[in-house]
Amino acid sequence: MLKTYRFPEYAYRQRAAQREGRVERHPVVIIGAGPVGLTAALDCAARGLPVLLLDDNNSVSQGSRAVCYAKRTLEVWQRLGQGEALADQGVRWQVGKVFHRSELAYQFDLLPQAHHRMPAMINLQQYHLEEALVAACEAQPLISLNWKHKLVALEQGAEGIALQVETPDGRFEIQADYLLACDGAGSDTRRMLGLDFQGQVFQDRFLIADVVMKADFPTERWFWFDPPFHPNQSVLLHKQCDGVWRIDFQLGRDADPAEEKKPEKVIPRIQAMLGPEVEFELEWVSVYQFACRRLQQFRHGRVLFVGDSAHQVSPFGARGANSGVQDADNLGWKLQAVLEGRAPPALLDSYHAERAAAADENILNSTRATDFISPKSRASLRLRNAVLELARSEPFARPLVNSGRLSLPTHYAASPLNTPDEAPFNSAMAPGSPCLDAPLADGDWLLRHLGRGFTLLSFGELPPQDLAPALVVGLDIADPQGLLRERYDGQPGTVYLIRPDQHVAARWRGFDPAKVAAALRRALAQE
Template identity: 50%
Template sequence: MPYDYAPFPYRRPPGLDAPEPRHPVVIVGAGPVGLAMALELANHGVPSVVVDDNDVVSVGSRAICWSKRSLEIFDRLGIAEQAVEKGVTWKVGRTFHGDREVFNFDLLPEDAHQFPAFVNLQQYYVEQYLAERALAEPLVDLRFKNRVTGVDKTSGRLEIETPDGPYALEAEYVLACDGARSPLRDMLGLSFEGQTFEERFLIADIEMAKDSAPGGDTPERHFWFEPTFHPGQSALLHKQPDNIYRIDLQLGWDADPEHEKRPEVVIPRIEKVVGHSDFRLDWVSVYTFRCARLDRFVHDRVIFVGDSAHVVSPFGARGGNGGLQDVDNLGWKLAAVLNGGDPGLIESYDRERVFAADENIANSARATGFMTPASPVAAMFRDEVLALAGKTAFARPMVNSGRLSRPCIYPGNRADDPSLPDASRPGAVAPDAPEGNGWLLPQLARAPHLLALGCAAPDIGVAVISPEITPEIRARYLGEADQAIYLVRPDQVVAGRWTSADETAIAEAVAALWAGQA
């Protein structure tokens, strides 16, 4: 059955009847990023007002591939269990050239992780789960049918239009989570710097019986270069819940988007992919590849988060997952600043997430170049790489059908010991592992922690966790070392590590963390 796009309730905002007090945070946009931002701030005790000009979730599946890191963030926000239960779990990808499978890959070959490599779940479900959590959270004031018509970046003042008339809000910080076509970005006269690729793709969501899908009901990612059912182009297939399948088809730059979205044009294309006509068309869209970002994400009291700050081509699942990683980075920093902390933390959000956006853009642009060669020479190189990849393992990393989303490793972090495992190096998200009857990573959240392994941590006013050293913890944190101490940020990113309990060095690293330098 199709998703029920039931509207959320509109409530008359108090600002229509009397001036509202200045709020700590106003979030513009109630998509996955805006709602996640509100819930993450609530985790740190910070109230927020969320305004959105709509009253329903996004129409169409849109972002569907949620990475292991996003699921770990969802766990903090209280929706991970719902997302995994409803979603389609997968970790295997298969790459084809023509009708021949070139190779396959496993994104999470080792066991003992709380969450899978990826879960496919339509964006409307994610928004629904987050909205339900936000509506039940006392620290979140969620206002639908509230459209921002003006913003002052210096004062943090917003002009808002509602069905009952206009009113104003003021905030210490305004978070622009209003998407790729961000009205706030336009109101401030800001523009994206980047590249638009001369290529268009069709997205089609279809509902069909699971035993009639290519590959059967196996939850895998299938990517084809030049398949026989779509000659000279590329195609992608993902399974979603409710017997919905996502099919992406390369169209070429000269394709007319409005023409290509017509059912009488789409349906024959899909029939060639699935080999029959026993399906129902659920949603169709045509998109153009684009990779771009703002020069800066912080503009006085207005902070851009998610697609309002940066956009990437969709292959690789870097859009929605990258936006959640923005939330992950900003939440604890903004809470600290609002509680009197060092403003340098806000600048560190700009620095680190610009770095991450550039990495995502680079990966996305490379994937686009490989999928859509710009010249006959590039096409020849691509085809030779695909031929080699079917025979030799060394060529497989060169095949790029969209490097799948992983959190970046932030640069410039302090104290390190290169003898410790690469998985837990400074700048990386601390790896999860079984611990007791639960998991290690959820314990390393919402506040800085010292993770003491095989030794005692110094008493410097930071919470200490000293878990039993399981085989997984040893492999992911100690390697061949007998002991180590890790400093982990509130967003579960490793800020420093040592093989001895050097109190001075660790205290300096904690001070640097709160100054936005780690």
């Protein structure tokens, strides 16, 4: 039990099929009720897919764990009805500061562009997030959330997957069309298929201390290299809700985890940082190592790996949970199209193509951050310190400072689902790009109109056409500030085809129904 939070205990319930000796069949079974599994369940249900969600535990995660959630992730949750509530519960921030020893070396703004509905980033302890998403799942009639249900075996066949599930009442069988493995870095599902990660495991150890205190630090991300209170190492500070602050101390590769977690070791570190006059209490302490690696393939027949079960990154840059949520966002609409017969199963191969590229991008950024934070040679340490010294006065050095590039959504520039541009655009909204939000009239927002299905965004009136399943949204008169036109280079007649996950599939300078129909077929892997 924490000082500021009481963990819920969810009830185990025996399924009627197990009690009656029946074998159930489900279109989608999800293993793991963490942030990624819960998001995947909500996304599938929002698209009309019934979901069976299984977790071998009966509560939320212990400790703050994943704490930083980026604007794009909040936009996904907003589409699922949770974004604003989570943003209001969390601590909003957008400014980060990097210190070298005791001097400010560099600062950045994650949202220099105004007029977005969601903040650049929030800090929210993972247990708060999971509790909110569990409540949302329990309120969704298409989701059956089952605690104390552990997947112990699976067998794939031509028509589906047979799952063996262990419960307090014994073992029973479930059949599924598709299985989403959202069971984390230690995935049992991955082990059952005999799969392993490819990549790098780092030996450096870091201490997390969640501290309850009243402090006058601003609501910003602060990162220190070689501070006087923790010499030759790094420290990271984040504000969370409930008066809890997250402090990460670099310990080095030779640190003893059991020893470093003891209060008599942790408290002096925090006192040296805060000063003897600051009162605080320890809330939660953990020591971690990390890896930057992924599966070679995210799809294995009818099993799809999502989140940490598919890829791992260092915590610097908040790329783990954010990337996992965006995995779920990428996959849900594709499952819907395949299960409804509107797309061939080959569409699911694009999940790997797009999200493996995202994982590679995150792994590259995380590896570079780790190398900057933990130099492995004297030469790299000298270079790192020279960059930090120069960054205080020289603008050219500031982009080289790397305390963790913060999570950004991936642009699927090489996706096989994209239709290439035929005309020039002065906008970053190229095919494969995640859509930028923009304010419309009467407090409305662009992203509120996107995400249910394929959508035509038109800068001008469209002639009547039968373009099902596309929805026609004419926004030529709902852009009072002109920001929508600016962000999309929306010259008169311009048309965008937007995917159900709010990414651009195609764009043209004029409406041509044949080209729109061809782009739809391509985005559904029909040709």
